[in-house]
Amino acid sequence: MAGHGILLLGKNGQVGWELQRALAPLGPLTALDRHGQGALHGDLNDPDALAATVCALRPAAIVNAAAHTAVDRAESEPALARRLNAEAPAALAQAAAEVGALLVHYSTDYVFNGGGDTPWREGDATGPLSVYGATKLAGEEAIRASGCRHLIFRTSWVYAARGGNFARTMLRLAAERERLTIVDDQWGAPTGAELIADITAHTLRQCLARPEDGGTYHLAAAGYTTWFSYANHVFGQYRSAQAAPELVVKEVEPVASDTFPTPARRPHNSRLDTTRLQAVFGLTLPPWQQGVDRMLKEIL
Ligand SMILES: NC(=O)C1=CN([C@@H]2O[C@H](COP(=O)(O)OP(=O)(O)OC[C@H]3O[C@@H](n4cnc5c(N)ncnc54)[C@H](OP(=O)(O)O)[C@@H]3O)[C@@H](O)[C@H]2O)C=CC1
Numbered sequence: 001m002a003g004h005g006i007l008l009l010g011k012n013g014q015v016g017w018e019l020q021r022a023l024a025p026l027g028p029l030t031a032l033d034r035h036g037q038g039a040l041h042g043d044l045n046d047p048d049a050l051a052a053t054v055c056a057l058r059p060a061a062i063v064n065a066a067a068h069t070a071v072d073r074a075e076s077e078p079a080l081a082r083r084l085n086a087e088a089p090a091a092l093a094q095a096a097a098e099v100g101a102l103l104v105h106y107s108t109d110y111v112f113n114g115g116g117d118t119p120w121r122e123g124d125a126t127g128p129l130s131v132y133g134a135t136k137l138a139g140e141e142a143i144r145a146s147g148c149r150h151l152i153f154r155t156s157w158v159y160a161a162r163g164g165n166f167a168r169t170m171l172r173l174a175a176e177r178e179r180l181t182i183v184d185d186q187w188g189a190p191t192g193a194e195l196i197a198d199i200t201a202h203t204l205r206q207c208l209a210r211p212e213d214g215g216t217y218h219l220a221a222a223g224y225t226t227w228f229s230y231a232n233h234v235f236g237q238y239r240s241a242q243a244a245p246e247l248v249v250k251e252v253e254p255v256a257s258d259t260f261p262t263p264a265r266r267p268h269n270s271r272l273d274t275t276r277l278q279a280v281f282g283l284t285l286p287p288w289q290q291g292v293d294r295m296l297k298e299i300l
C-alpha cells in the first residue's frame with residue numbers, strides 16, 4: 001500500500017460528519033473542514049493547496065465529502081461551483097495518482113437528464129440539466145481521466161439529522177405555513193448520510209485490498225418516491241410521534257414541476273439502479289423509509 005491513514009475533506013457536512021464516525025476504526029484519520037489544520041489545507045477553493053496537502057500527507061485514501069451543494073445558487077455562481085465540484089476533485093485526483101492513494105468521491109443523480117422511468121445504470125448516458133449537475137459530472141470525469149484508483153458514488157436526496165436537507169426544510173415550513181405545494185413528478189430515493197458513510201467504510205476497506213473493485217457506483221436506499229410523497233411520509237411520522245410543536249400545515253398539495261419554478265431544473269427521473277454496488281460488495285440496501293424514520297426519531 002502506498003501511504004498511511006485516511007484524509008477526509010468536508011468533515012462537517014451531512015456525509016462528512018457521519019464519515020468521521022464510520023472511518024475512525026479503519027486507521028489514523030485526518031479530518032479537515034475548509035479551514036484546514038495547521039499546514040494542512042482543506043479548502044476546495046484552492047485546488048493547488050489541496051494537492052500540496054495530499055502530497056505532504058501521503059494518505060492511503062482520500063475521502064472527499066466537500067462540495068458546492070446549493071443547487072439553485074450554483075446557477076448564479078457557476079465559476080465557484082466549477083472550482084469546488086470539478087477543479088478541486090481534478091487536483092485531488094492528480095495528487096492521488098502521484099502518491100498512489102485511493103480517492104473516494106461523491107456525485108449525484110443530477111448528472112442525468114431525468115428522462116424515462118427506468119432506474120439509471122452507471123454506464124447510461126449523462127445529460128445534466130443544471131450547473132450543479134454539470135460541474136459534478138465534470139468532477140467525475142476528471143477523476144476517471146486522471147488514472148488514480150478511485151471509488152465514485154452517485155447518490156441521491158441525501159438527508160441526516162444534522163445539516164440542511166429536504167426533510168428538515170419540510171418540517172420547518174410545515175410548522176410555519178398552513179398550505180404547502182410540493183412537486184409530485186420528480187422520482188428518487190432519499191438516502192441517509194449514515195448509510196452512505198457505512199457503505200463508504202466497507203467499500204474503501206475492500207477496495208484497498210482489491211483495487212480491481214474500484215470504479216463508479218450508484219448508491220441509494222431501496223425503493224422510490226416523489227418529493228411530495230416523501231414530505232407526506234415525514235409529516236405522518238411526525239404526527240404519529242405526537243411531536244411538539246404541532247404542525248400548522250393543513251393542506252399539502254401535489255404539483256407538477258413546471259408550476260413550481262426554481263432557478264435550477266431538476267430531473268423527473270432520479271431513480272438509481274444499485275445492482276452493481278450490491279453485487280461487487282455483497283451488500284443489501286435497506287428501503288428508504290427505514291433510514292428516514294430513524295433520522296426523524298433522532299431529531300424529534
Ligand atoms: N445533499 C444531497 O442531497 C446530495 C449530495 N450529493 C453529494 O454528496 C456529497 C456530500 O454531500 P452533503 O454531505 O449532503 O453536503 P453538505 O452540503 O451537507 O456538505 C458539504 C460540505 O462541503 C463543505 N464545503 C463547501 N465549500 C467548501 C470549500 N470551499 N472548501 C471545503 N469545504 C467546503 C461545506 O462546508 P461548510 O459547512 O463550511 O459550508 C460542507 O461541510 C457531495 O459531493 C454532494 O455533491 C449527492 C447527491 C445528493
Ligand SMILES: Cc1cn([C@H]2C[C@H](O)[C@@H](COP(=O)(O)OP(=O)(O)O[C@H]3O[C@@H](C)C(=O)[C@@H](O)[C@H]3O)O2)c(=O)[nH]c1=O
Pocket residue numbers: 069070071072107108109110155156157158165166169173180181182183186227260262266
Ligand atoms: C421547499 C420546496 C421545494 N420543493 C421542490 C423543489 C425541488 O424540486 C424539490 C427538492 O428541493 P430541494 O431544494 O430541497 O432539494 P435539492 O437541493 O434539489 O436536492 C438535491 O440536492 C443535491 C445536492 C443533490 O445532489 C440531489 O440528489 C438532491 O438531493 O422539492 C417543493 O416542491 N416545495 C417546496 O416547498
